[in-house]
Amino acid sequence: MDFSLSDEQSLLKDSVERFVQNDYDFDKRRKAMAEEDGFSRKNWQQFAELGWLAIPFSEEDGGFGGGAIELMLVMEQIGRGLIVEPYLPTVVLAGGFLRRAGSAAQKEQYLAGIIDGSKLSAFAFAEPQGRFNLADLTTTAQAKGDSYVLNGHKAVVLGGPSADFMVVSARTSGEQRDADGISLFLVEASAKGLSRRDYPTVDGLRASEVMLENVEVGKDALIGEEGKAAPLIEEVIDDAILAVGCEAVGAMEVLYKATVEYSKQRVQFGQPIGKFQVLQHRMVDMFMEYEQSKSLMFMAAMRLDESYNGAARKAISGFKVQVGKSGRFVGQQAVQLHGGMGMTEELSVGHYFKRLTMIDTLFGNVDFHLKRYGSFD
């Protein structure tokens, strides 16, 4: 049993922490979001230079061979800085598929670009009718000679607008909700027949509805084995849940501390509002929610690093339930205790609250993961 970080892990943590502290204040973030892509390409290049885009990939693939703990360290800081650059869709999701199941040629074509920062990506998995069920797919991929032809509608594709290529889940056989018969394809964003409707999400990030109309891809675009992608998708999504959960933990830390600071300065009835016991106890509750979430974050990351088994999946769902509940509480109370100012776009508080609200839904909300947690009992 060991909760300490290795030297390399400490260095990594410091590096991201320093960037968030020195190069990513709220104004800089706002400027990045105002750029055409909704984030800063310059920052992305800096991430590449700092090596963050290479973290989860094996050394043969040109990466650092980082695991769940490394992912946790990066994502927690990304959450503290409310970083908008598309680390999740590109490195965690698309990168997660390529490193686990990509062929040598696929890795050469796509992974190298992710690591050097030249390629952005997204994972098109959700569908309008599917809610959180990863296997509920009406998008089809039909084999035709040396190619597959894709048709369907993928919903709320995070990072879709800036993706150079996408990983798309589609049904090659089976019924609409069968786990069997799901396949994954690498699709260029510029492919003929692929169209997007881009829009912002509530947290200021960008997403797309992606329509696939007779999009033809080569057989070499298939990731892994045909029809057998369901377990792989679950595994990569569990990585993504760890990632956004860690983000939430970082965001909660900022929020509870900002609220405590604000309550020391804001004077009403002749004294700082932090002197009122009813508010003190509320802030203690916020602090406890943060700490409990952090505890399950460690557990989820450590279980994932041990082995991707039932215990790890259960820990991931437990963590998601916790950050869903805690994130909602901490976010809502931070707004409440900031009073009218908490309602404004001007303060960062509301932006953290929005991201936490978004994370609660991402990859399955509290209700969904509570049921999934129980399914491992």
Add this chain to the structure above:
Amino acid sequence: MDLKLREDDLEFQREVREFMDRHWPEDVRSARRNVGRFEETKGEAPDVRRFIDALNERGWAVPNWPKEWGGTDWSPTQKYIWDKETARAECPQLSAFGARMLAPVLYTWGTPAQKQRFLPLIREQKMIWCQGYSEPGAGSDLAGLATRAVRDGDEFVVNGTKIWTTGAHVADWMFCLVRTSTEGKKQEGISFLLIDMTTPGIKVNPIHLLGGIHSVNEVELANVRVPVANLVGEENKGWTYAKGLLTHERTGIAGVARSEVMLERIKEIARETGVDGGSLWDDADFRLKVHALEIDLEALAMTELRVLSQVEQGGAPGPESSILKIRGTELSQALQTLQIDVFGYYGLAYPDQTLIDNEGPVGHPYGLTAMQAMLYGRASTIFGGSNEIQKNIISKAVLGL
């Protein structure tokens, strides 16, 4: 970072399990599980005595004490394993007032004579202690206590009333906070005295708690003469010692291991309990309630491990340690309440011990202990500094408010 136990820790775990299986075997465990506990009586059951003796023989009676007084030099991880395994075995514990609360004060601040006299008896559970802290006018505001101790030659003369004194009716001795000065801050005039319960002038009045349980008392002290040799540490420094005591035993206070056992039992009973032709466990809503608590419990367990690992590396416990009491008691209460739900109508039966002894339990064998646990458990968020007081402490000490 990893959660794996090292090979030597696993070996230790096996040793503890073997010990428990041998000295507190499954048949004793299950027989005890459905025994109600209406009254704490003097003396103890022979099986408990044998177990305590076995602990002493093995040198495991007081793992947290310094080695010279019969403790161990276990690592925090080993102590954690010990807590887990003792909860799992549902074995008796040494009376906490002596072994966990007084002893750390004695071996830290006591005189050599006090240590020599009391520590071995506490370790062997041959001297039972109670704690004289709260008073009718001093509950959450403990430092407002008014029991006076006035020096008269080689003795203190003590007058006042203590209340909520757990086990005063069975205790041989009481460690007591008394006022020796009314000057300066109220915390600065308090002393820590050890009082023999057979001293003339002590009257113990029982208080019956919810559920008819007699464990707490009111203790009246009228001109009780206590030798000065029974003063612990310096006069007027008692508050410091009492507070120092609170930083001991931080872990374990969360009761994680016990709650884990209760959670498993709830699942087990729910599987056996019939509802609508199936079992209660088939009810998805019920299962969700259980799983929500299970997640809270895992979070708490991990928080406790984080604290342990800080201590293991020689550091002081971080701010997260302060939430262990609050969350631990909230959670055990939630589980106790859920356990009552499981029994349905039979959760309502509350036959007294004589009836049970003669005719056996009504309803589920654990029904009565579940109800008692729930009723008695309400005290956990009140004693030891109510949870509201704990939040005041976190607010000040951690958040700086």
